[in-house]
Amino acid sequence: MRNLIEIRGRIVTDSDLELICTLVDKNKHRSRCSISKLLASEWQWYQPNGRLKDRACRDILAFLERQGLITLPALRPRRKQVRKETQQLQISFEFNPIAIEGKLNEYLPLSFKMVCQHPLETLWNQLMADYHYLGYSNLVGAHLKYLVYTADGHLVAALGWGSAVWKLKPRDQAIGWTAQQRKEHLHKVANNYRFLILPLVNIPCLASHILSQNIRLLNDDWYQRYHYTLSLLESFVDASRFRGTCYRAANWIYVGQTKGFAKRGNRFHYHGQPKEVFLYPLSPHFRKELGAGNALLPPLRHPAMRDYLSLNQTKRGGKMILEHEGWNRHLPPPLDLDDQDIEALGEEFEQFHRLFQPAFYRVEQLNLSRRYLQGLMSPLQRKSVEPIAVSLMDTKRVRSLQLFISSGKWQTETLATLHRQETAKTLADEDGVISVDSSEFPKKGKESVGVARQWCGRLGKVENCQSGVFLAYSTAKGYALIDRRLFLPKKWFSEAYQERWQKCKIPAETPFKTKPTLALEMVQELHKEGLFPGKWLACDELFGRDSQFLDNLPEELFYFAEVPCTTRVWLEPPVVEVPAYCGTGRKPKRKHCQPSSSTVSELSKNKRLNWQRLTLAEGANGPIVAEVTRIPVFESRNGLPRKKVWLFIRRSIEGHEIKYFLSNASMDTPFDEMWHVCMMRWPIEQCFQEGKSELGMDHYEHRSWEAWHRHMTFVFIAHLFLLRVRHKFKKNSSTDTASSHTAHENNFAE
Incomplete structure (x- = not known):
């Protein structure tokens, strides 16, 4: 199938397009709103609260019409009617703030009235419009509204909870979720979008107490209304007006600041007033419930979380x-x-x-x-x-x-x-x-x-x-x-x-x-x-004189091992036999080799060796030159000859320093290749030098x-x-x- 569009998390395919065309043809007499509801029902596309996602379907239909793929019924004249919320605001309550002062325990217990779709919702809207610095605006999506009363029935506060914002960097970093996880689980986060303590109310610690008590009720009320529970709460505090003391006192956690943008329609506009972001987890496993499950992130209250957030912001x-x-x-x-x-x-x-x-x-x-x-x-x-x-x-x-x-x-x-x-x-x-x-x-x-x-x-x-x-x-x-x-x-x-x-x-x-x-x-x-291809291993004398080490290396590796000057070898395979009995003393039992072996030091003095003079590098005082040669030999193990190997000798021009190497490379190995390996022996020394001089x-x-x-x-x-x-x-x-x-x-x- 060919993907046409992805909008609001829905991918429209060719078969979906055929379904849409069929619905439009059968319902030409109906409104676009009705067709969008039919489409959402056919797709079984629901919001987390169980309502059809007809608004998203309406956007898809409009897009397809703009692309010339479908023809929708003509727009019907809009009825001249006032929105329900606006009508409610026109029905004003006679509310006159009264001075309420004293200690918090004098007014306990507080009672919370959830007023969504209740006659008192109009009062809530009016209070926000009259006394909250952000005013009142029509709410879209899942939300709850509360009025708060003292024990003697006086109204002291109003607060509201709604859908979380789509993208919020401090929150998203604290959760540790991906964009896909956020798309799937954002509905489990609620935003404390309004909180108002009424004028003339002066009760210390009232705001933090209201927050903590309301949170205890919130999840049950949310479940009864929308049939799912919340995992995390978020809120914004305008630092130019407030210090966020009540949120901190109620154990909310500061996680960072916004960048000062607000969404208007499909665009973000910069208003220049960054707000502090506070979070409150409703479960110790909130990350897992939100689909993140990031084991690396510590609890929100852990000091390391502050370091992590400040570092990433x-x-x-x-x-x-x-x-x-x-x-x-x-x-x-x-x-x-x-x-x-x-x-x-x-x-x-x-x-x-x-x-x-x-x-x-x-x-x-x-x-x-x-x-x-x-x-x-x-x-x-x-x-x-x-x-x-x-x-x-x-x-x-x-x-x-x-x-x-x-x-x-x-x-x-x-x-x-x-x-x-x-x-x-x-x-x-x-x-x-x-x-x-x-x-x-x-x-x-x-x-x-x-x-x-x-x-x-x-x-x-x-x-x-x-x-x-x-x-x-x-x-x-x-x-x-x-x-x-x-x-x-x-x-x-x-x-x-x-x-x-x-x-x-x-x-x-x-x-x-x-x-x-x-x-x-x-x-x-x-x-x-x-992970590391290659056929050569180089080592110094400590490892080169250990036959167990050399013999047990992987078969695919050739070794190029430095050996002591006393290492014994033969130029030709010796005759190995038990000496004849001379007639006196004990009969010989051990095998002897004829001729006897020579040390590599003795062989290096042989005038018939073909020495090559090679330049190691260009030094500060001119070229650094060494003489090298190689000859095939038979190594000695416990006085007996073993396999045929290369003896590689390198000496300084002055002859003060001579190094000897044995290699089990095949006899047809080019000289240049062995010389290259000889030179590649030194980088490990350079690693030590750089590590100790530069990296501690x-x-x-x-x-x-x-x-x-x-x-x-x-x-x-x-x-x-x-x-x-x-x-x-x-x-x-x-x-x-x-x-x-x-x-x-x-x-x-x-």
């Missing part, structure tokens, strides 16, 4: 959400960002941050994660929790941010998974290289999780530190850290450390695992996800297991955002992220 204009005092626009590598870029960067950050929303349960967690990310990317000298909270929030929020990172109930691994998915969208390439490395974080105390005296690569000696194992992914598009594991030294599994184990909240089922074992688990999980990777002061992994994940996310910024805001089209690899290699090559 802030005009972007010249101030972006990412910006704060001292914002540093010189991101690594430095970018020349102008003011227009800075403004766009705020929206870019907001869109980026929303990608990670599924990891959090409540909106306050979402807000705290936003601030933590901003703090990591800020120019603060110390990027731990307290400086971030003081700089970007206030001193009262330090504890909130600490608990959010250390023990907050949200999904750490979901956040890490979302980060990997977004990283793959940015970097994934068939020529990608996975890198494995460890990084250490010096610590002075003994209470942090996993801290012990161990080798600290950053200091180049054994020192008190924490150590983590990391995965990185590098392509021509850039590089990023994608997974992490904290290494627990063996002493942490002894009885002496059980108290610290509990304080650091280490999962009870955590077994001891070496760094290569941790790395292997991450690589295997990464391979199962299938080593600034954390958390002591728990969960907090360490959460902090590292946030650093990864911040680094990914900066990578996307580099892609989007690069000024020189000839300079891309890939070229930055060369610059970073300079640091390590030198």
